[in-house]
Amino acid sequence: MTNRASLQDIADQLGITKMTVSRYFRTPEKVAPATREKIAQAVKQSGYIHNRAPALMSKALSRTVGVVIPSLSNQVFSALVDGIETITNAEAFDILLAHSGYDPHIEERKIEMLLSYQVDGLILCETEHTERTRTMLKQAGIPVVECMELPESPLDMVVGLDHKAAAFDAVSRMIKSNKRRIVYLAARLDRRTMLRQQGYEQAMWEAGLTPQIVATPFQSSFSQGGSLLKQALDTFDRLDGIFCTNDDLAVGAMQFCQNAGIRVPDDLAVMGYNGLDIGLTMQPPLTSVVTPRQAIGIKSARLIIDVINGKPRKEKLFDLGFSYTDGHSLG
Amino acid sequence: MTNRASLQDIADQLGITKMTVSRYFRTPEKVAPATREKIAQAVKQSGYIHNRAPALMSKALSRTVGVVIPSLSNQVFSALVDGIETITNAEAFDILLAHSGYDPHIEERKIEMLLSYQVDGLILCETEHTERTRTMLKQAGIPVVECMELPESPLDMVVGLDHKAAAFDAVSRMIKSNKRRIVYLAARLDRRTMLRQQGYEQAMWEAGLTPQIVATPFQSSFSQGGSLLKQALDTFDRLDGIFCTNDDLAVGAMQFCQNAGIRVPDDLAVMGYNGLDIGLTMQPPLTSVVTPRQAIGIKSARLIIDVINGKPRKEKLFDLGFSYTDGHSLG
DNA sequence: ATTATAAATGTTACGAGTAACATACACGGC
DNA sequence: GCCGTGTATGTTACTCGTAACATTTATAAT
Numbered sequence: 001m002t003n004r005a006s007l008q009d010i011a012d013q014l015g016i017t018k019m020t021v022s023r024y025f026r027t028p029e030k031v032a033p034a035t036r037e038k039i040a041q042a043v044k045q046s047g048y049i050h051n052r053a054p055a056l057m058s059k060a061l062s063r064t065v066g067v068v069i070p071s072l073s074n075q076v077f078s079a080l081v082d083g084i085e086t087i088t089n090a091e092a093f094d095i096l097l098a099h100s101g102y103d104p105h106i107e108e109r110k111i112e113m114l115l116s117y118q119v120d121g122l123i124l125c126e127t128e129h130t131e132r133t134r135t136m137l138k139q140a141g142i143p144v145v146e147c148m149e150l151p152e153s154p155l156d157m158v159v160g161l162d163h164k165a166a167a168f169d170a171v172s173r174m175i176k177s178n179k180r181r182i183v184y185l186a187a188r189l190d191r192r193t194m195l196r197q198q199g200y201e202q203a204m205w206e207a208g209l210t211p212q213i214v215a216t217p218f219q220s221s222f223s224q225g226g227s228l229l230k231q232a233l234d235t236f237d238r239l240d241g242i243f244c245t246n247d248d249l250a251v252g253a254m255q256f257c258q259n260a261g262i263r264v265p266d267d268l269a270v271m272g273y274n275g276l277d278i279g280l281t282m283q284p285p286l287t288s289v290v291t292p293r294q295a296i297g298i299k300s301a302r303l304i305i306d307v308i309n310g311k312p313r314k315e316k317l318f319d320l321g322f323s324y325t326d327g328h329s330l331g
Numbered sequence: 332m333t334n335r336a337s338l339q340d341i342a343d344q345l346g347i348t349k350m351t352v353s354r355y356f357r358t359p360e361k362v363a364p365a366t367r368e369k370i371a372q373a374v375k376q377s378g379y380i381h382n383r384a385p386a387l388m389s390k391a392l393s394r395t396v397g398v399v400i401p402s403l404s405n406q407v408f409s410a411l412v413d414g415i416e417t418i419t420n421a422e423a424f425d426i427l428l429a430h431s432g433y434d435p436h437i438e439e440r441k442i443e444m445l446l447s448y449q450v451d452g453l454i455l456c457e458t459e460h461t462e463r464t465r466t467m468l469k470q471a472g473i474p475v476v477e478c479m480e481l482p483e484s485p486l487d488m489v490v491g492l493d494h495k496a497a498a499f500d501a502v503s504r505m506i507k508s509n510k511r512r513i514v515y516l517a518a519r520l521d522r523r524t525m526l527r528q529q530g531y532e533q534a535m536w537e538a539g540l541t542p543q544i545v546a547t548p549f550q551s552s553f554s555q556g557g558s559l560l561k562q563a564l565d566t567f568d569r570l571d572g573i574f575c576t577n578d579d580l581a582v583g584a585m586q587f588c589q590n591a592g593i594r595v596p597d598d599l600a601v602m603g604y605n606g607l608d609i610g611l612t613m614q615p616p617l618t619s620v621v622t623p624r625q626a627i628g629i630k631s632a633r634l635i636i637d638v639i640n641g642k643p644r645k646e647k648l649f650d651l652g653f654s655y656t657d658g659h660s661l662g
Numbered sequence: 663a664t665t666a667t668a669a670a671t672g673t674t675a676c677g678a679g680t681a682a683c684a685t686a687c688a689c690g691g692c
Numbered sequence: 693g694c695c696g697t698g699t700a701t702g703t704t705a706c707t708c709g710t711a712a713c714a715t716t717t718a719t720a721a722t
Contacts, residue, residue: 004470006678017702022679032700047470052447053387054679057707072400072428073409081403081430094444097403097428099412113425116383117448139335139378222609252612258589259614278553281583283590338709348672353709363670385709388677 005046013042025050056118064094065304066114066122070102075276076293077125080147083297084123091305093120100126102190108133115140121304127151128191143307145300148291149192150319157307159299159318161291163192166322167199170271170289171243173324175207177331179241179269184213185228185253186245187220193245196273200243212236220245225252241269241330247276247288254282254329265331275325287327292320336377344373356381387449395425396635397445397453401433406607407624408456411478414628415454422636424451431457433521439464446471452635454628458482459522474638476631479622480523481650488638490630490649492622494523497653498530501602501620502574504655506538508662510572510600514543516559516584517576518551524576527604531574543567551576556583572600572661578607578619585613585660596662606656618658623651 007018014021016035024031024039031039056062065088069077081097088095096119098110108130114122115136121143129137137144137155144156149163174182184200186193197213204211214232216224225248232239244250250272257264264270264284272279272288279286299318306313338349345352347366355362355370362370387393396419400408412428419426427450429441439461445453446467452474460468468475468486475487480494505513515531517524528544535542545563547555556579563570575581581603588595595601595615603610603619610617630649637644 004472008678018679019703020701023701026680030700035700047466049443049467049470050447051387051449051678053384053449054677054707056382056384057388057678057709058680059707060680069403071409072403072412073406075404078402078404097430099428112380116381118382118384135378136380139380141335223612226612251609255612255614278582281554281557281586283586349709350673351671354671357710361670366670382708385677385707388679388708389710390677391710 004051005048006051007048010039010042010046010048013046014038061120061308062118063092064096064117064119065301066096066098066111066117066119068098068100068107068110068114068122068124068126070100070125072099076148076274076291079293080125080297080300083294083299084301086298087301087305093301093305102126102188104128104130104133108136112136115142120308121145123147123300123304124155126191127154129155143304143312145303147296147300148293149195150317154316157300157303157313157316157318159296159303159320161296161320161322163195164199164202166289166291167196167243167273168203169199169322170273170324171200171203172207174241174243174269174271174330175203175209177265177269179331180209181212181236181239182209182241182243182269183232183236183239184211184215184243184245185225185232185249186213186215187218187224187228187249189215189217196243196245220248222248222252222255225249225254226256229253229256239268241271243271243273245273247272247274247279247286250286250288251278251282254286265329269331270329272325272327272329275323279325279327282329284328286325287329288325290323290325292322295320335382336379337382338379341370341373341377341379344377345369392451392639393449394423395427395448395450396632397427397429397442397448397450399429399431399438399441399445399453399455399457401431401456403430407479407605407622410624411456411628411631414625414630415632417629418632418636424632424636433457433519435459435461435464439467443467446473451639452476454478454631454635455486457522458485460486474635474643476634478627478631479624480526481648485647488631488634488644488647488649490627490634490651492627492651492653494526495530495533497620497622498527498574498604499534500530500653501604501655502531502534503538505572505574505600505602505661506534506540508596508600510662511540512543512567512570513540513572513574513600514545514563514567514570515574515576516556516563516580517544517546518549518555518559518580520546520548527574527576551579553579553583553586556580556585557587560584560587570599572602574602574604576604578603578605578610578617581617581619582609582613585617596660600662601660603656603658603660606654610658611656613660615659617656618660619656621654621656623653626651 007021011018011021096114100107123145125148127146147159149160201211214228250270254270262268272286275288275290279288338352342349342352427445431438454476456479458477476490478490480491532542545559581601585601593599603617606619606621610619
């Protein structure tokens with residue numbers, strides 16, 4: 001907008017060339033201490049702000065990684081970003097953040113925007129992409145990590161966990177606690193939700209039980225958890241367990257139980273997914289599958305930066321597994 | 332990284348100049364339909380991705396607004412960003428998102444990054460800034476909106492609400508419901524939390540009551556709500572109400588009540604702040620101050636873009652007020 | 663047909679930091 | 693005093709999409 005100070009302005013003021021000033025910012029040790037001092041002074045006084053545009057035009061690195069998360073109000077992704085920034089901060093990279101609202105077309109638009117800023121790498125949290133997204137990313141020739149799950153046809157690198165296996169294990173636990181009539185509660189039927197459903201179904205069939213599902217396409221929420229459980233109770237007789245596709249639903253369902261006088265876990269076992277803080281404040285504390293999202297972020301950023309630095313790994317897929325919260329809602 | 336296709340590449344391929352291709356993207360109606368068709372073909376085939384860098388170098392607009400939110404896992408800010416994007420999408424602006432973790436120094440770094448990308452405007456969610464942040468923003472000469480609250484020394488424009496007044500009103504309501512021994516529960520003692528405390532204190536003093544505060548500097552969370560309430564009950568006799576600085580604390584506190592056999596609102600009235608969904612799933616539903624965050628986002632983006640388009644308003648401060656959720660936790 | 667006007671495309675210059683290479687200068691060792 | 697080495701700084705060329713202006717081509721109006 002208005003004319004910000006440029007390197008040239010500072011150089012003119014000191015009777016040196018902008019090259020020296022440029023060096024001052026990027027390799028200060030190559031500038032004489034006396035000059036360094038003078039420049040520091042002038043920079044401070046002029047309030048110079050770095051301008052990336054010309055640097056982006058040279059084929060140099062932008063030292064920026066693009067990150068696309070599905071939602072801005074989900075602790076899963078904020079922990080993921082925290083993990084990413086641990087690494088990027090240490091390596092003097094910036095991140096450029098965008099959110100897709102779980103929509104592949106919005107993801108496409110955001111990726112296009114990030115690429116237009118010449119990011120050196122991309123971290124994505126979804127595995128469903130538009131055709132154009134795949135084309136663009138191929139063209140871009142930068143490292144890409146898909147994180148959180150293990151896609152069937154990865155774009156490039158993958159860091160995540162097997163949600164089907166996690167769900168299978170979680171439901172098997174419930175069955176081991178002598179629960180038999182277990183319903184799967186689901187919302188926003190995205191891919192990860194469907195994978196968990198598959199794990200649930202497999203565990204049920206293998207135990208000789210019949211899977212029963214109550215789902216809504218709407219965004220998951222606490223209140224949704226209550227209404228889905230109500231619907232499940234109305235539809236199926238003598239339920240003794242619910243496996244919820246995330247903790248929001250699980251907590252909502254547990255609240256419904258409290259209000260309806262249903263005892264957890266004696267009358268109804270509840271299994272959540274993600275291991276959020278709120279689950280542990282319930283009475284009894286919610287048992288929940290914990291996804292290692294911070295570790296996923298760290299690993300993803302590490303991989304991206306290694307590739308940028310010319311140290312590509314042979315291995316491209318990293319399964320970081322899962323664990324459980326220390327809850328008592330299973331019986 | 333690898334050599335992406337440039338406008339020149341496409342132009343060469345078609346025997347035209349890059350200028351025509353550039354026009355095709357920005358003002359397609361000025362390109363002959365036949366040419367348009369040919370370019371569309373070539374663009375698709377080459378997988379061309381726009382490169383913003385040269386455009387950022389011309390003094391043209393970047394058509395990008397920077398947004399710095401404090402947290403990536405707070406519905407308040409995701410709703411705010413939703414509001415912002417309603418407008419930016421309609422006006423063909425992009426947003427560049429960053430998060431500060433409520434830390435003015437991180438905010439400074441993120442603002443510096445956004446400015447280095449030549450954003451045309453900035454939306455900030457905090458009012459505490461470092462000295463350098465203020466200098467940079469003055470230098471930058473772009474419109475800035477501080478949103479959510481009403482700062483004492485605004486940088487430029489402001490869209491928010493008066494948290495002190497809201498807290499005053501909320502606590503006055505509790506007092507009108509014949510609650511007398513009301514404690515303020517607070518976490519992460521940021522400016523907005525302190526403002527609410529002031530409103531609380533004023534309401535108490537004006538009613539001839541003594542304010543009592545239980546606070547923790549740690550990040551607010553559901554479990555924190557329970558322990559703060561426990562601490563309050565241990566410290567003060569015969570509490571009959573709590574005013575919580577946000578819904579996380581309020582919900583945690585209500586869960587504590589349920590577990591401890593404290594009846595809400597008969598034994599204890601609970602007032603929350605923000606009006607999140609989860610509060611309404613409680614039994615009884617939580618009464619909470621609703622902040623108009625989506626509207627704040629819309630208004631903020633509107634103002635920024637108006638100024639960018641050369642239509643500055645005389646008015647610089649917009650108080651969008653507050654309302655209440657339809658809860659029953661007051662009595 | 664002839665000029666006026668509009669539509670389509672082309673030409674030129676520009677922006678601001680940086681890589682690669684070039685030069686100047688200081689200092690120590692002989 | 694001369695040379696070699698290294699440090700500090702300067703010079704030049706480059707990046708590529710776009711604004712502003714120029715030119716060509718098509719269309720309409722008399």
